[in-house]
Amino acid sequence: MNDLSNHEQAIELLQELGLKEYEAKAFVALTRLPTGTAKEISEISEVPRTRVYDAVRVLETKGLVEIQHANPQRFRAVSIDEAAETLRREYEERTDSLRATLRTIEPAAPSEETEVTHEVWSLSGDSAITSRTRQLVDESGDEVILVIGDESAYTPKLQERLQAAGDRDVSVVIGITDEPLRERVERELPGAKVFASGLEWLSSSAETGDETVIRRLLLVDRNTILVSSFHEDLGIGHDHEQAVFGRGFDNGLVAIVRRLMYTGLLSNGDA
């Protein structure tokens, strides 16, 4: 169940990379052979022999397979690194084009003004959330309060932004329960106040069977918050990370978080 599941995994990956099922299966089969005929491929993959030809021809046009026109035809997969590199480049080119193309059309149709003091947005994915976090820190005017619930959320880039905020006289306050991380942050961000107590409510309450981990909690200028969390289910990867990001002093969500944050601070003897 191990080697097999690796095959399946490879096949799935290839499909996610845009190949059809037969193409993916045929490619994996070819990867296991120095060279193969349609028959051989059909035998070790689950591709009907008569369809191996289509599949392989497509693979050839994608630069993943070479074809020997003989009788019977023989096929050969390019090396693993070559294949991966070919696919990677293909997508890199696409994302680059996308960037360029989107830039040319950004101008939008005008719509009425939407003056909102109360905003609550939800977003997901580590990347999007990290990016929004940075932006909020950069925009801060006089105070940033950040609770870091997971070591991986404290990146060098974030440290840099926090440092910069501190340098322009924004008060930076950081809450961390994890002891070793706390010490590290204290060392790396001398200008910031780091506190630990008063955050008991943060830890995932095992009593309630709650597997949700709060990863970051940010309050900027008492006005804007960002809360992100993920479930402790599937292994590593903060892909599943979900976040809510809200604006407006009188926003209920913001008010609650403000309360919690200041409670934590107070119990620490600060604020």
Add this chain to the structure above:
Amino acid sequence: MNDLSNHEQAIELLQELGLKEYEAKAFVALTRLPTGTAKEISEISEVPRTRVYDAVRVLETKGLVEIQHANPQRFRAVSIDEAAETLRREYEERTDSLRATLRTIEPAAPSEETEVTHEVWSLSGDSAITSRTRQLVDESGDEVILVIGDESAYTPKLQERLQAAGDRDVSVVIGITDEPLRERVERELPGAKVFASGLEWLSSSAETGDETVIRRLLLVDRNTILVSSFHEDLGIGHDHEQAVFGRGFDNGLVAIVRRLMYTGLLSNGDA
């Protein structure tokens, strides 16, 4: 037909990057608005209003859109760079996993020996062909004859490999019709013989309406050849590049190329 075709281009790109039609259209629409409701999106894209919700929800889980849960719901696209970066990373991770996974399964089923003296393989795509070219140069034992039909085929890496071949006493002969390129190669590869005449047959014969351009022509040890060509159709990009690669001294194809190459050489007073 310009701005419109840009939209369409962006939509197509997004679909190639794995989004569904509605998702792609909705995203492009959102890109043009600072913020948008389902109705607005539906109006400027061609997505039925009732389907905007699904599409946007998917986009949100992919980290491309943020959702404001209000009434009416408002949606906002992340910045262009963020979107492109998010997608790029996604595919990078996949190609990396693929590489790793394929490595674990390479061991193949044993098949009978296939000792072939006559091989002819076809392959396509600049990347695959470039890679095979390098490999052949690296494997050369005593002679490399290379005709470069297009400046872009002469890369620093190739130069390096040719240099290395020369250093291990392989005779390196290079044919180039393009005058400026010829001089450059002579300068950069002092150990190689560079010739120009006798290659008239190479130029695409406009008489026959033949738009095919020979990009590279390689003969290694009088035994192995590689011929690559592309059509002068769609703008730039050697994506369409097609190649044939053959082995075996008595291989007909190899023989023909050998004849051509030596003719070129002879008329130059060498060989």
Add this chain to the structure above:
DNA sequence: ATCCGAATTAACTCATATAATCACAATAAG
């Protein structure tokens, strides 16, 4: 030359996924 079997191509059927439409429930505004 003719026949036979394997190799290859092409065509068709079926299942699934996605696009497109519709009907209805929830909500807010008048």
Add this chain to the structure above:
DNA sequence: CTTATTGTGATTATATGAGTTAATTCGGAT
């Protein structure tokens, strides 16, 4: 309370891909 708008769910149609079968080609043996 009424009505227009927003959002959800179910339904139909269409396109795409998987799976199958038949027809063609090709090489070798009779």
